[in-house]
Amino acid sequence: MLRTAGATVYDQWVAHDIAWTDPLIKTAFEYFGDIVLNSNYVFGGATGALTTNFGDSPNDLFVDPPNAYLHHQASFIEGFFTEDFPGLVPGTDYGWFVTPPIDEALGTPAFGGGNVVVTFSNSPEAQALMRYLASAAVQEVWAARVGFISANKSVSPNVYPSGIVRAIADSLVNTSAFRFDASDLMPEEIGAAFWKAIVDYVGGEDLDAVLGDMEAAY
Amino acid sequence: MSKRSFSHWLYVVPALVILAFFLVYPAVHTIVLSLGDKTGEGFAGFSNYRFAFTNRTMQSALRNNLLWVAVFTAGTVGLGLAMAVLLDRVKYERIAKAIIFLPMAVSFVGSGVIWKFVYSFRPASVAQTGLLNGIVVALGGQPIGWLIERPWINNFALIFVGIWIWTGFCMVVLSATYKGIPKSLLESARLDGATEWQVFWRITFPLMRSTIAVAATMMLITVLKIFDVVYVMTNGNFGTEVIANRMYKEMFQFKNFGRASAIAVVLLLAIIPVMIFNLKRFREQEAIR
Numbered sequence: 001m002l003r004t005a006g007a008t009v010y011d012q013w014v015a016h017d018i019a020w021t022d023p024l025i026k027t028a029f030e031y032f033g034d035i036v037l038n039s040n041y042v043f044g045g046a047t048g049a050l051t052t053n054f055g056d057s058p059n060d061l062f063v064d065p066p067n068a069y070l071h072h073q074a075s076f077i078e079g080f081f082t083e084d085f086p087g088l089v090p091g092t093d094y095g096w097f098v099t100p101p102i103d104e105a106l107g108t109p110a111f112g113g114g115n116v117v118v119t120f121s122n123s124p125e126a127q128a129l130m131r132y133l134a135s136a137a138v139q140e141v142w143a144a145r146v147g148f149i150s151a152n153k154s155v156s157p158n159v160y161p162s163g164i165v166r167a168i169a170d171s172l173v174n175t176s177a178f179r180f181d182a183s184d185l186m187p188e189e190i191g192a193a194f195w196k197a198i199v200d201y202v203g204g205e206d207l208d209a210v211l212g213d214m215e216a217a218y
Numbered sequence: 219m220s221k222r223s224f225s226h227w228l229y230v231v232p233a234l235v236i237l238a239f240f241l242v243y244p245a246v247h248t249i250v251l252s253l254g255d256k257t258g259e260g261f262a263g264f265s266n267y268r269f270a271f272t273n274r275t276m277q278s279a280l281r282n283n284l285l286w287v288a289v290f291t292a293g294t295v296g297l298g299l300a301m302a303v304l305l306d307r308v309k310y311e312r313i314a315k316a317i318i319f320l321p322m323a324v325s326f327v328g329s330g331v332i333w334k335f336v337y338s339f340r341p342a343s344v345a346q347t348g349l350l351n352g353i354v355v356a357l358g359g360q361p362i363g364w365l366i367e368r369p370w371i372n373n374f375a376l377i378f379v380g381i382w383i384w385t386g387f388c389m390v391v392l393s394a395t396y397k398g399i400p401k402s403l404l405e406s407a408r409l410d411g412a413t414e415w416q417v418f419w420r421i422t423f424p425l426m427r428s429t430i431a432v433a434a435t436m437m438l439i440t441v442l443k444i445f446d447v448v449y450v451m452t453n454g455n456f457g458t459e460v461i462a463n464r465m466y467k468e469m470f471q472f473k474n475f476g477r478a479s480a481i482a483v484v485l486l487l488a489i490i491p492v493m494i495f496n497l498k499r500f501r502e503q504e505a506i507r
Contacts, residue, residue: 044341047363050456051339067344189472196275199455203368213274 001028002109003102007177014185020214029207031102036202043067046202055080062088072099074112075149075168090164098171109177113184114151143169151178193217245486252479266480276481279459283442283488285373286380286460290441293381295434298388299426302396303418305389315393319386326383330450333379337364337451368457376458379447384440388433395429396422431499438492442485461485 001010005024012018013025039045043060044052058081060067071077075096082088101108117133119126132138139150140159149160149169160166172178183191197210255262270276301318305311321329338348342360346352351361364375399422407417423430445462448454454463461481469478 044339047339047366048341050366051363067341189474192467192471196455200457203366203456216274 001025001182002111002177002179003099003106004028004031006103006106007109007179010179010182014182016186016190016218020211021208026207026211029201029211032198033201033207046204049202050199059084061094075165078164090162096164096168107176109179110172110175111179111181112172113181115148190214190217248479248482248486251475252483254476254479256474256476258475262476266476267484269477270480270484275459276461276464278457279454279461279464282373282457282459283444283461286377286441286444287438289374289377290380290384290444291434291437293377294384294388294437295392295430297381297385298390298392298433299430301385301389302393303422306393306396315386315389318389321383322386324383326446327450329379329383330447333375333382334365334451337375339363339366365452365458366456372452372456372458376447376451379451380441380444383447384437388437391433391436392426392429395426399425428499428503435492435496439489442488442492461488 001013001024004027005013009018009024018024035041036049037046042049054073055077058071058073058077061069061071062081062085078090081094088094098108117130119130134152136150136152136154136156139152139155142148143150143155144159144161149165149172151172153173155169155173157166157170160169183194186194193214197214200213201207201210251258252266253263254260271280301315305314308314324332335347336349337351338346339351339361340346340348342355346355346361348361348364350364355361362371365372403421403425404417407421412420443462444460445466448458448460448463449466452458454460454467461484465478465481465485468474468481
């Protein structure tokens with residue numbers, strides 16, 4: 001959605017200001033379907049896509065001969081496959097790149113999940129703690145551990161443990177826009193219905209029927 | 219009131235209290251909640267029931283439950299009856315019966331896990347990990363997503379697991395009755411020239427009718443609330459949703475008290491005909507006594 005319709009429409013979609021049956025959403029689904037439903041693009045075809053556990057799916061890139069060469073996932077997945085294949089060298093055995101733009105005008109907004117610090121009281125002490133936790137000094141301590149990428153632009157890139165994480169962090173702080181995952185932002189039943197809609201679509205159901213059901217879920 | 223009938227009531231009162239507290243009160247409370255909104259505080263009228271019957275996923279669940287009722291009940295009772303009659307004639311009867319009954323000893327969730335591995339799918343170019351796909355590939359076929367292919371393959375795959383679990387129970391119940399049929403009846407029929415098929419349909423089956431009804435009723439009640447197998451193997455995805463799974467999701471995942479209660483009441487209403495049939499049969503049996 002971010003690549004085909006842009007951040008503003010994305011926000012409307014999350015807030016349900018536009019219907020699920022809107023052509024903009026259908027186009028995004030069709031881009032997705034062009035890849036997932038094509039058995040030449042996806043290892044195992046749609047059935048393989050539906051039966052493979054997401055944590056195990058990158059393993060197909062590292063068997064000999066590889067069953068796939070590309071994997072689309074968030075940066076946390078590095079921890080998964082480096083555990084199953086300890087000898088992998090980042091940069092030699094695997095690399096990464098930002099998903100290319102689909103509409104050049106919309107660029108490549110970043111998209112991900114994050115940790116959120118929440119305070120229950122509005123006292124000055126709580127606010128000072130929040131500000132401290134967001135400061136570069138603290139973020140650098142966190143970033144030195146694997147898997148945590150700081151959104152603070154002042155964090156020195158050298159604290160990251162590997163070149164790949166450094167590059168990912170660099171792309172995050174320099175991105176034009178950032179959005180949280182849509183299904184997480186939507187209410188729980190809608191997020192679950194969204195998940196079911198994707199599974200039904202990959203399972204071969206008609207896209208218009210699936211989107212119609214999503215609209216009816218509200 | 220004479221002293222005798224008063225003491226009769228004394229014996230029954232503790233059971234009535236427990237029944238009232240653990241059965242009647244929750245049932246009434248559920249019905250009240252089903253008319254409420256998501257948190258149980260407002261009043262929502264019949265909108266939850268409208269949801270339960272018009273929502274596409276709920277309709278799919280209702281259809282699947284009907285499929286389960288038809289196939290599962292026929293499968294367990296039919297296979298149980300066949301086993302009960304056939305195994306009576308062989309020497310290894312005890313061992314065979316023990317093996318068929320063994321799945322009842324496994325927890326239903328455990329059975330779901332076992333069969334999830336059996337049905338496991340890997341793409342055609344790599345080695346199969348599931349037993350069924352291993353056999354299919356060894357015989358030269360393409361691996362099949364047993365839990366994925368909709369609408370029939372995955373539903374029948376799940377129903378088969380249910381039958382695998384419960385056939386032993388039906389077999390044991392029906393076998394007890396079968397052994398109660400006087401051998402002399404069957405012997406004389408055979409002497410008169412009846413084929414085995416005729417002996418079965420004209421003598422055995424009518425004599426076992428009430429036990430078959432009991433077994434069928436038990437299986438009906440079991441299948442209407444089927445949950446574990448579906449929850450563990452597919453979680454209701456790929457078109458395999460069932461009512462009990464929806465109820466669980468509405469209650470514990472979406473925390474929607476109103477809808478979950480409405481689905482529970484729908485399930486209750488579905489079981490009532492079975493219960494009425496049961497009660498009628500009990501009354502008939504009492505009348506005979």
